[in-house]
Amino acid sequence: MEKKKTISVIVENHPGVLARIAGLFSSRNFNIESLAVGETEDPSTSRMTIVATGDELVLEQIIKQLNKLIDTLKVIDMSKEDYVERELALIKINIENKNLTDLMHIINIFKGKVLDTGSDSLIVEITGNDERINSFIHLTQTFGIKEMVRTGVVALTRSKKQKE
Amino acid sequence: MRGAKILLESLKKEGVDTIFGYPGGVLLPLFDEIYNEKQIKFFLVRHEQGAAHMADGYARSTGKVGVCLATSGPGATNLVTGIATAYMDSIPIVALTGQVATSHIGNDAFQEADITGITRPIVKHNYLVREAKEIPQIVKNAFYIASTGRPGPVLIDLPKNVLAGNIDEFIYPDSPDLRGYKPKYEPNKLQIKKAVELIEKAKKPVVYAGGGVIASSASEELVKFVEKIEAPVTTTLLGIGAVPYNHPLYLGMLGMHGTKYANYTIQDSDLIIAIGARFDDRVTGDVKTFAPHADIIHIDIDPTSISKIIKVDIPIVGDAKNVLKELLQEVKQIRHPEWIEKVMQWKKQYPLTFSCAKEGLKPQMIIEKISELAGEDAIIATEVGQNQMWTAQFYKFSKPRKFLSSGGLGTMGYGFPAAIGAQVANPDKLVIDIAGDGSIQMNIQELATAVKYNLPVKVAILNNGWLGMVRQWQELFFGKRYSHVDISGSVDFVKLAEAYGAKGFRVTKEDEVEKVLKEAFNIKKPVLIDFHICEEANVWPMVPAGGSLHKMLEGSELA
Structure with missing residues (x-):
């Protein structure tokens, strides 16, 4: 059964490391949904947050293959941890002949920020998982999305909580 | 000190005594240093692919790291097939390539190729050196990576200005600087315990051993282990030599052209203990019907090999030798008289046999003859195709590191340069390449190398005038539509040998085989023997690609 997994990879901050990771996914026929590096x-070191899809064996193989790279220092399978994840999207939404109140309402519900306004469109920043x-995109699709960019998911494991 | 000199000094620190290579523009500073070099012997090849396979043959026959060298651009790309061959078979080589000056990289400069980019999927790791001062640490790391864990090729790309650059002092590091690389040699005790429980419970166990046993020099432990638990043992192509051919529990090779009894044993078993093998498609056939009743214990130093193709029950990550030692200590002596009797019955009932309806020498008979005359210390390389499979089936190997063959990549043209590399590493041993008339022509230019350095490699060409393995598939699966496999009359191999200054023989009659082989083995220079074999001899038995292991085809001539 196809599943989705968020994986954090700590790698050496060397030239060519991104190519090694990306190359691994293409040469081994693994599916990658998003990749964020910083x-x-x-x-x-750099941290790459990868969202990959595949069945259980494939996902296990992805983690092993990432670990096998010489430049990889650590691979964290986030699904086995308690973690937070966020993604940021910038979405340019059409406002020509549209009801702005409806749109602003949706933006407020999602705690979005309007970064730029033009005569026919505005750019909204949305963060979240x-x-x-996806649901923001779904709701604003009726207005018409002119352009969109997403950062890909970034994630961190939660800090240890004090014992109660 | 110049970068080029630092490189040579670093290589010497790693114990390098041999480099196979070819010069070129950006390598001029390095070849200028090699000109004075006394400790490292340099072998000038005729094509860089030959250099990579020679380094591979050197490595496989000794267990040491092989080194090859090529210039930037086409020199480097010519190494690619050899690097991929070593990668697929986990062979430790270090490939050194020249590169255009760092200031020219990315400019499409003359003889520029992004070789670290090109080789990324076929190396264990690679480096582009940016400054001369990085050379010692990178060389240290490269040899460490190539030779430890699951071995494999490492490439170091050396720009011209790095080789020509100066540093004040040469200091070679004591240890690699690799915080992300820690191969795991020692097995987990709990996994050993679980494995022992499963082994002691099994009624019909079989051991399936691969190249990892040879890489970790674990042959002795493997034999003790199968004797202690009384399990039949089969090997992959690369595992050949891990168990002596005449060991009563040995079943020969399994898989597509394996013995019937090895495949039947696997299919009927209730426990497979896989050691240093990777469930390659040529071994398993149809994965869904592979060993349907068996639990699987998989021992491998590379975690990615485990549960890649088939989900295993007990994974054990570690070095084959260490794991086998632990298992030997923990497991009690076991006997399976009924199972062994059943397996031995198959062994008796379905031996490997051969015949050929047409005229000509039987290739299997030639291999048996070579095996009989060459002695157990001879090193045998093969090309790829029928020659390779017949050698795997009929040559009697008693020791590891005597059989050199491109298993994973299946590289035609591998055997001859690999044999040359093995001869360089083993000057006193008899080294023979068992070839086909197709494969031998893929790196025949290295005959010049063998002659120049007086390397007395013997080449036995099983000449049937066909690209035989492809012809066999066309015969069996494409209604004998022999599309572009007829290579008869390519060349007069005897004259070709003579043209290069080697010795050539042609053998067409059975009673000449032994006489010519004996004579050839006594000649202290390269010899090519052109055996005219039965044209349509096939490799039997055979599991069609993707078929089930127990459904093996046999030739009508065997019926």
Whole structure:
């Protein structure tokens, strides 16, 4: 059965590492839904947050293959952890001949921010998990989405809570 | 000190005594250093692909890391097939390539190719060196990566200005600097315990051993293990030599061209203990019908090999030798008289046999003859195709590291340069390439290398005038529509050998086989023997691609 998994990979911050990871997915025929890369608290490492899909064996294989790369320092299967994840999307929505009040209402519900307004469209920033962004897109589709960009999911495991 | 000199000094620190390679523009600073080099012997090849396979043959026959060198652009891309061959079979080689100066990288400069990009999916790791001072640490890392864990090829790309650049002092590091690479050699005790329980419970166990047993020098432990638990043992192509051919529990190779008794044993077993093998499609056939009643214990140093093709019951990550030692200590002696009797019955009932309806020498007989005359220390390389499968079936290997063959990638043209590399590493041993008339022509230019350095490699060409394995498939599965497989009359191999300054023989009659082989083995220079074999001899038995292991085809001539 197809499942979705969020995986964090801590890698050496070297040139070519992204190509190794991306190449692994294409050469092994793995499905990648999103990939977000950035520096970590330690500038010698980067963190890649990967959302991959596949059946159980494939997902297990993805984690093993990521671990096998020499430049990989750590692979964290987020689905086995308690974690928070966020994604940011910028969406340019058509407002020509549309009811702006309805749109603003939706934006407010989703705690979106309007970053830019033009005569025929505005740009909205939405953050949240994948599901939340998808439902915002779904609701605003009737206005007409002119352009959209998503960062891909980033995730961190939750801090340890004190014992009660 | 110049970057080029630092490179050579670093290689010497790693114990490198041999480089196979070819010069070129960006490598001029390096070849200028090699000109003075006394400790490392350099072998000039005739095509860079040959250099990569020679490094591979050197590595497979010794267990040491093989080294090859090529210039930027086409030199580097010519190594690619050899690197991929080593990758698929987990062979430790370090490939050094020249690169255009760092200031020119990305400009489509003359003889520029992004070789680290090109080889990324076929190396264990690769490096583009940016400054001369990085050379020692990168060389240290490269040899460590290539030779530890699951071995494999590592490429180091060396820009011209890096080789020509200067650093004040040469200091070679004591240890690799690889915080993300820690191969796991010691097995988990709990997994060993679970495995022992399963082994002691099994009624019909079989051991399936692969190249990992040879890589970890675990042959002795493997034999002790199968004797202690009284389990029949079969090997993959790359596992050949891990168990002596005449061991009573040995069933030969399994899979597509494996013995019937090995395949029947696998299919009927209730426990498979896989050691250093990876459930390749040529081994399993149809995965859904593979060993339907068996639990699987899988021992491998590479976690990605485990549960990649088939979900296993007990994974054990570790080095084959260490794991076998642990198992030997923990498992009690077991006997399975009924199971062994059943397996031995199959062994007696379905031996490998051969015949050929048409005229000509029987290739299997030639291989048996070579086997008989060459002695157990001879090193045998093969090309790919029928010659390879017949050798796997009929040659009697008693020791590991004596059989060199491209298993995973199936590289035609591998055997001859691999044999040359093995001869360099083993100057006193008899080294023979068992070839087909197709494969041998893929790297025949290396005859010049063998002659120049007086490397007395023997090549036995099983010449049937066909690209035989493809012809066999066309015969069986495409209604004998022999599309572009007829290569008869390509060349006069005897004259070709002579043209290169080697010795050539042609053998067409059965009674000449032994005489010519004996004579050839005594000649202290390269020899090509052109055996005219029965044209349509096939490799039997055979599991059609994707078929079930127990449904093996046999030739009508065997019926």
